Amino acid sequence: MLTPQWLDQLRARTTLSALIGRSVRLQKAGREHRACCPFHNENSPSFYVNDEKGFYHCFGCGAHGDAIRWMTDHQGLAFMDAVKELAGEAGMDVPTPDPRAAKAAEKRDSLHDVMAAAQAFFEESLKGAEGEKARQYLATRGFNAHTVERFGFGFAPEGRQALKSALSRFPEPMLIEAGLRIAVEERDPYDRFRDRLMLPIADARGRVIAFGGRILAKGKTDAPKYLNSPDTPLFDKGRTLYNLHRAAPAARQTGRMVVVEGYMDVIALAAAGIADAVAPLGTALTEHQIEMLWRHVEMPILCFDGDAAGQRAAMRAVTRALPLLRPAHSLRIVRLPEGLDPDDLIKARGPAAMEAVLGESRSLLDVLWEHERDALPLETPEAKAGLKARLLAHVETIAHQDIAGLYRRELLDRFSEFAYPRRENRWQNGGQNTGFQNGGANRAPFQPGRKGPWNGRQNGPAPSSPESIARLAARFGGGNRDALSAAVLAGLFHWPEVLGHHAEAIARTPDLDPRFGVLLDCWDAHGPLESAELATILTKNGVEAPHSTEYAGIRFGFVDGRGEPEKARAELIQAIQLLTELPMIEQALAAATERHEREFTDETFAEQQRLRERKLEFDKRLRQMTTRHAS
Incomplete structure (x- = not known):
């Protein structure tokens, strides 16, 4: 009898690139080999062979398999004939049948x-x-x-x-x-x-x-x-997927496999031209069926009805998939409009509507978060703590440690944003939202040429404040970070071209001086800015240009524009990196400290110490910069 262990040994003794290289001309590409796919016609190579992982994959048609699959699919051999031929070359005896x-x-x-x-x-x-x-x-x-x-x-x-x-x-x-x-x-x-x-x-x-x-x-x-x-x-209904023998070849072309609730749904989709659909048989999706799907695609799409029963089915699939998750393999989930199954949707709105719904599939993590968040009222601290406990209980079922850690961090981040909303800044609430309140959460991802939410022409100028910008900066956290922020603004007056290269990093940095928002909006709207324009832009938007008093006591080589151009520009870039990266390190250190206090393991302690050392390194670099040019 051919056991899985024996077959794994056979695959391990077979060099896949040498086997495929007998009939396909392979080229070395790093740790892999590549070629034009032998399963479909193409002009540029999208067929890759990985000896370490023991499989081949075509990113064009989706053909995927190991040495045995190559012998059956490409060479046309029956399974046992393929096994016997590979075993003979590997010097292995095929077990005698029981x-x-x-x-x-x-x-x-x-x-x-x-x-x-x-x-x-x-x-x-x-x-x-x-x-x-x-x-x-x-x-x-x-x-x-x-x-x-x-x-x-x-x-x-x-x-x-x-x-x-x-x-x-x-x-x-x-x-x-x-x-x-x-x-x-x-x-x-x-x-x-x-x-x-x-x-x-x-x-x-x-x-x-x-x-x-x-x-x-x-x-x-x-x-x-x-x-x-x-x-x-x-x-065995728990180990069978309806229509898999037809959907698998179709999935190689589409790179997708859709799971619907019943076999009549599968047939309705096929009749509408969607041939890569399968269905379980009267039971919720089982662990074995999930593994079967992953043999064909890494992210199968589960399609459920939009009613309460469909939601329950989706969560059953989520909880069964969590312990099985591995790198690059997960599920995506679609909920149909309430009251419609795939057949109803196609008849009412056509196949294009079904394709549109499939194109809006959500990640397993999104579905998990939304289900638990909406499961019970969250009006009391106790109820919110219950939400956190439920989320962490799901994370504990994930066997893969790296994935479990990433899920824990992402879910706790979402929980923190939900349970501890950032208090709005009084000065910013006095007028238009600059985009930096709520930790920058309200600002869309930066895109060059896009008129953002801070654009002065769109939203109007921010009102003047009776407080000076220096005193306002102190309220944003005080200390060297505010001085560094003001110094970077002053440096941009002399080297404005640097702004465009670091706009995205500045845009997503929380609690930053609102003057950066004004400059970014104008850069979005008008492109590169001239030095002479910057002070005028800030004044028109009701804020002041940076004064030397804001960074008194420290000196930078780029603030007065009189230093060596290349050296000053490089120092300004380093200062921007410190300004934008330091908050991320501080957030990561706070999260690692919280985790260590909760779990208290060698792993959590090591992570906390690593981030603490990185934070100290950043502080040291900042001190060096702020004292290097001190008078």
Whole structure:
């Protein structure tokens, strides 16, 4: 029997680039090899082979696999033939089949014959007189003849012995074991599926392993609307995804796989041209099914109905995925408009509307945060503390330490913004929002040429303050940081071209002197500024240009414009880096200190000390700069 451990050893002993290089011309590209993809026509190489990870991947068509997959997909060998050939080259003996395993495999082959015969019977019944109402139902769903044939729709007649009669060449126990007949004590066995529209469920190789049946008779409230085969030697519903054998090739082209709630949704999407969809079978998405999806795409999209049941299904998927997360592998989640399933949405608004919804998928972390935030009222400190506890409980289930740490930091950051909103600055509230209150949270990401929220022409000038800018700066934190801020402003008067290169870093720095906001808005609106314009710009917006009194006692080589140009410009850039990076280090140090006080481990202590040393290094650099030119 070929165990997973034996197959892993076979892959480890096979140099993938050497194997693929026999038929594809590979070029070395760093730690990988690349080539034009052998699975589709292309002019520039997008096919990469990674020997360390043991797989190949095409970023054009999505073809992906290991050495065995290469031999089956590209060389056209059967699985066992591929294994035997690779084992021979690797000097490994293929394990002798276990007699019991061989007997079980033979039994499975026999059951495959039963299922194939049942599928043929259901298809033929759909075409007969008894299948009229099933054909009418399919017409109401808008499925054309091509879709009906492609997905193998059939019909199970109403009689309790109809299937047994049609499959009389197979013994009764085999029909029962295949899940087609039901045996009960002291009664004759009877057909499981009766008077139902039938749909075959296939394995990854396209072989029928089970059936799903939809009831057609109206008024039968005691019978389930949908009925699936029970678990059998062929079928394990928790390890099967409906339509995977069709969706996997489509996913190689789209780079995407969509998971919907039921197989009728899959068919509706396929009929609308969306061929990369699969569905679980009557259960919530299982851990094994998530792993199956990740073999084909790194970020499958889970599509749920917009109602409360859809929300619950989404959270079940989130909680099952969290322990499994690994680098680059996660889930994205879509919620449909309330009251609509995929079929309804397509019929009402067309396939483009469905594609638009899929394009707005959200990350697993976003869904987790929003669900827990909105789960209960958060009007008291105790309720907010409960939210934090729930978030951290989810994080604790993540097995991968790096991912768990990143989730913890991101969720705690969101919690802090929600639970401890930054108090607004009184001077800024007296007029227009400069964009630096709330820690810069209200400012959009900086984009050159975009008129931002601080633009004087759009929003009007900020009102003058009775306080001097020097006293205002002291209220922003005081100390060397304010002096450094004023000095950088003065330096920009002499070297204004530096502003454009560091605008984005300045824009996202919290609690910065509001005069930077004024200059950035004008730079956004007008592009490069001249030195002579800067003082006028600040005055028109109700604030003063920096005076030497703001950085009295310290001197910089760039503030008076008389230093050596290249040296002064380089020192100004270094000062801007200190000004913008120091708050991030302080925030990270505060978060690390909080974590260490909470967890108190060697790891948290080491992280706190690392950040503390980095903070001290920055302070030392600032002291050196502020004293280097002191008189």
